[in-house]
Structures are given as C-alpha cells and as structure tokens.
Amino acid sequence: xxxxxxxxxxxxxxxxxxAGRLDAARATTLQKHVLVCDACSAFLAGQxxxxxxxxxxxxxxxxxSFNRRLWQKLRFRIWKSAVPVAAAALIIMIGFVYDxxxxxxxxxxxxxxxxxxxxxxLRQFDVARAL
Amino acid sequence: xxxxxxxxxxxxxLMLRVRDGDEDCFGVLLDKHRNSLVHFLYRMVQDQPVSxxxxxxxxxxxxxxxxxxxxxxxxxxxxxxxATHLALNWLRDQKNARSEERLDEQWEVADRKxxxxxxxxxxxxxxxxxxxxxxLPDKQRAAVLMHKYQEMEYSQIALVLESSESAVxxxxxxxxxxxxxxxxxxxxxxxx
Numbered sequence: 001x002x003x004x005x006x007x008x009x010x011x012x013x014x015x016x017x018x019a020g021r022l023d024a025a026r027a028t029t030l031q032k033h034v035l036v037c038d039a040c041s042a043f044l045a046g047q048x049x050x051x052x053x054x055x056x057x058x059x060x061x062x063x064x065s066f067n068r069r070l071w072q073k074l075r076f077r078i079w080k081s082a083v084p085v086a087a088a089a090l091i092i093m094i095g096f097v098y099d100x101x102x103x104x105x106x107x108x109x110x111x112x113x114x115x116x117x118x119x120x121x122l123r124q125f126d127v128a129r130a131l
Numbered sequence: 132x133x134x135x136x137x138x139x140x141x142x143x144x145l146m147l148r149v150r151d152g153d154e155d156c157f158g159v160l161l162d163k164h165r166n167s168l169v170h171f172l173y174r175m176v177q178d179q180p181v182s183x184x185x186x187x188x189x190x191x192x193x194x195x196x197x198x199x200x201x202x203x204x205x206x207x208x209x210x211x212x213x214a215t216h217l218a219l220n221w222l223r224d225q226k227n228a229r230s231e232e233r234l235d236e237q238w239e240v241a242d243r244k245x246x247x248x249x250x251x252x253x254x255x256x257x258x259x260x261x262x263x264x265x266x267l268p269d270k271q272r273a274a275v276l277m278h279k280y281q282e283m284e285y286s287q288i289a290l291v292l293e294s295s296e297s298a299v300x301x302x303x304x305x306x307x308x309x310x311x312x313x314x315x316x317x318x319x320x321x322x323x
Contacts, residue, residue: 008304046311059170
C-alpha cells in the first residue's frame with residue numbers, strides 16, 4: 001500500500017499530474033504506474049475531487065472603481081509628499097521678501113534723513129548769505 | 132535569486148520603464164495583474180472590500196518603491212510576496228474576526244437564475260470550501276492558493292514565501308491532505 005511517490009517530497013509529481021501540468025513523457029510513465037498502484041490511484045481520485053471542489057469557488061469581480069481609487073491615492077500621496085517641500089520653499093520665499101522689504105525701508109529712512117540734513121544745510125547757507 | 136528568472140519577463144521590462152518615470156507602464160501592469168491579485172487576496176482573507184484595499188496597498192507599495200526597483204526575480208514573485216505579507220499580517224490581526232458572507236455576488240457568473248434549493252445547496256457547499264481553506268495554517272493556505280489558482284511553480288512559491296522548495300512541497304502535501312479529507316465527499320455527494 002505504501003508507495004514511495006506518496007511522501008511530502010515526492011507527491012509533487014502526482015499533484016502536477018492531477019493539475020495537468022506534467023509533461024507528456026512523465027505523464028505517460030505515471031499513468032502506467034497508477035494502473036498498478038492502488039495508493040496512487042486513490043490519491044489521484046481524492047485530489048481530483050479537491051480540484052473540482054476548489055474550481056467551484058469563484059472570486060467575485062473586482063470593483064469597476066478599483067483603478068480610479070488607486071490613482072486617486074497615488075496622486076494624493078504624491079501631493080502629500082510634495083507639501084513639506086512646497087511649505088519649506090514658501091517659508092524661504094517669505095523670509096527673503098520680508099528681509100528684502102526691511103532692507104529697502106531702512107534705505108528709504110536713510111535717504112529721507114540725508115535729504116533733511118541737506119535742506120537744513122542749505123537753509124544755514126541762506127541765513128549766512130543774508131547776514 | 133536572479134536564477135529564478137529563467138526567461139525574459141515582460142513585466143520586469145515594464146517595471147523598469149516605471150522606474151524611469153513611465154506612468155503608462157504602471158497602468159499596464161495594473162490592468163494585467165489587478166484581477167489575479169485581488170482574487171488571490173480575496174481567497175486569502177475571504178472578504179471582498181478588504182481584499183481590494185490590500186490589493187491597492189500592494190500596488191501603492193510597488194509604485195512607491197519604483198525608484199529603487201531592481202529586477203532580482205519575476206515581477207509577479209515580488210508582487211505576490213508583498214501581497215502574501217500583507218494578507219498574513221491582516222489574518223494575524225483579525226484572527227478572531229469572521230468576515231461577513233457575500234455569497235450573492237457569486238451568482239453573477241451563473242448562466243441562469245438558480246432555484247432557492249439550488250442556491251442553498253450551493254451556498255452550503257461553498258461555505259464548506261471556504262471553511263476548509265480557512266482552516267489551513269496561513270502559510271499552507273497561501274501555498275495552496277498560489278499553486279491552485281495562480282498556477283505557480285514550486286520554485287516561485289518558495290521565493291514568494293521566502294522558504295525552500297522542499298518546505299513548499301511539505302506545505303502543499305499537508306495542505307492537500309487536509310483538503311482531501313474535508314472536501315473529497317463534495318463531488319461524489321453533492322449536486323449542483
């Protein structure tokens with residue numbers, strides 16, 4: 001009753017035969033063996049029933065929206081990963097603009113002060129000439 | 132692992148194009164493998180919405196790691212490795228939570244509307260199959276599903292499960308032994 005083909009490491013031949021995945025030459029050899037081996041014959045009969053049972057289990061169709069949902073997630077993740085970079089760039093830009101503006105306003109104050117000084121100097125000249 | 136690539140894998144070529152920024156090629160891979168991946172995950176977790184969520188996560192991970200992609204194995208080996216990993220984690224987390232039955236969808240493929248009796252018999256038989264698969268240890272279950280429905284070779288299943296070919300043979304031998312004991316009566320005893 002015990003056949004060397006019915007072990008953990010050798011039964012793959014029987015499983016492949018049962019699944020129709022054995023090449024023609026090996027399948028013919030196995031068929032001859034099965035004719036005289038009750039154990040292998042019983043194994044194959046049982047395995048055929050398992051295959052038949054598993055074949056009745058159909059997976060439901062995939063949702064039509066599968067691809068759309070996936071692309072949405074991909075876009076969202078790309079957008080999400082871009083947010084910190086964009087935020088950093090924005091902070092740098094705001095800092096630059098603010099710094100530039102404060103430099104500009106300081107220059108304007110200096111210019112006004114110099115102009116006032118010049119006017120005062122001119123007035124002093126005018127007073128001196130009048131005397 | 133490179134030895135597992137016996138013939139040029141067109142999917143590897145597509146993935147290399149994705150790595151170089153070709154988004155259309157990702158779409159091709161998605162269309163090509165979406166159904167088989169979702170169906171594999173469905174049979175693993177036995178819950179349709181969860182299987183789709185997990186499949187989406189698989190594709191997201193593939194896309195996210197495109198820049199560092201190296202073709203060390205067949206594309207499907209890599210994809211099913213991610214899928215199996217996610218499914219096994221989910222099963223581990225949900226060990227005690229049983230999914231709702233969604234048998235109604237199964238009838239969409241039928242040629243004609245079954246009678247109430249036929250429907251009940253079918254549902255009972257289907258439940259037996261699902262229970263038999265669910266009763267298998269997680270790795271055995273993954274091995275059977277890849278062997279039966281994805282028609283993968285032992286060497287590829289071994290790569291996906293990150294174990295030896297010899298270990299896969301043992302897993303399948305024991306898994307089918309259990310299934311034969313639980314399901315063998317169905318074909319001879321059942322009617323459909």
